[in-house]
Amino acid sequence: EAGVTQFPSHSVIEKGQTVTLRCDPISGHDNLYWYRRVMGKEIKFLLHFVKESKQDESGMPNNRFLAERTGGTYSTLKVQPAELEDSGVYFCASSPLGGTTDTQYFGPGTRLTVL
Amino acid sequence: AQSVAQPEDQVNVAEGNPLTVKCTYSVSGNPYLFWYVQYPNRGLQFLLKYITGDNLVKGSYGFEAEFNKSQTSFHLKKPSALVSDSALYFCAVRALGNNNDMRFGAGTRLTVKP
Numbered sequence: 001e002a003g004v005t006q007f008p009s010h011s012v013i014e015k016g017q018t019v020t021l022r023c024d025p026i027s028g029h030d031n032l033y034w035y036r037r038v039m040g041k042e043i044k045f046l047l048h049f050v051k052e053s054k055q056d057e058s059g060m061p062n063n064r065f066l067a068e069r070t071g072g073t074y075s076t077l078k079v080q081p082a083e084l085e086d087s088g089v090y091f092c093a094s095s096p097l098g099g100t101t102d103t104q105y106f107g108p109g110t111r112l113t114v115l
Numbered sequence: 116a117q118s119v120a121q122p123e124d125q126v127n128v129a130e131g132n133p134l135t136v137k138c139t140y141s142v143s144g145n146p147y148l149f150w151y152v153q154y155p156n157r158g159l160q161f162l163l164k165y166i167t168g169d170n171l172v173k174g175s176y177g178f179e180a181e182f183n184k185s186q187t188s189f190h191l192k193k194p195s196a197l198v199s200d201s202a203l204y205f206c207a208v209r210a211l212g213n214n215n216d217m218r219f220g221a222g223t224r225l226t227v228k229p
Contacts, residue, residue, distance in 0.1 A: 004158070033216065042119075043159075043205060043219035056216060091159065104217065106151070108158035 002026065004107035006092050012113045018080040021110045025074070025094030032075050033095075033104060034067060038088040046090075049075060050097065061086075082114045117142035117210045121220035128196045129228055136191040136223045138206030148189040149207040149217065150180055159205065165189060176200070196227045 005024045034046040047057035051072035069075040093104040128134045150162040163174025170182045207217040
């Protein structure tokens with residue numbers, strides 16, 4: 001069974017540019033989460049999809065971030081325009097539709113560097 | 116809201132010695148606690164979780180963690196460390212709620228020296 005995959009693995013862009021990150025969850029997992037880790041800090045929740053619906057986007061930093069999950073399969077996270085403080089590692093995780101106790105399975109992350 | 120604290124940024128142990136990586140949590144209601152490990156250039160890998168039942172939870176690679184409700188702790192342990200255990204370890208907590216998101220600690224870098 002393939003795990004959670006993320007693309008690209010690394011992205012280096014200049015301030016003001018746009019970047020789109022992609023996450024492919026484990027097949028059949030209806031829950032999809034985005035997290036971010038800024039250098040040396042904790043991993044912070046960004047948002048949660050259940051299928052194609054945003055269940056909770058309380059962790060999104062501001063309106064420069066837009067997440068979508070059309071069709072309830074893969075998800076994209078767009079940052080437009082990117083700022084220096086957006087640099088970090090963006091993780092995606094997925095889990096089956098069930099209770100709170102289900103384990104979330106993480107992808108390898110996308111390391112974003114904004115210059 | 117739930118939160119997690121990992122008081123040590125760095126833990127160094129010699130190979131063969133026991134290791135402990137500390138974690139304390141704060142949550143309303145019953146905590147669901149997790150440990151994840153991140154090896155260099157890899158994603159987060161699930162190690163173990165506590166949901167209910169026995170306070171001592173056994174996980175992958177010989178790791179275990181002890182849930183202590185009175186001290187609100189969930190320390191990760193291993194009786195005999197290996198050099199290959201060197202990695203970044205994250206503790207996380209979830210609570211029953213509408214969003215099911217997890218709160219992570221800042222991570223502890225474990226270095227096991229030969």
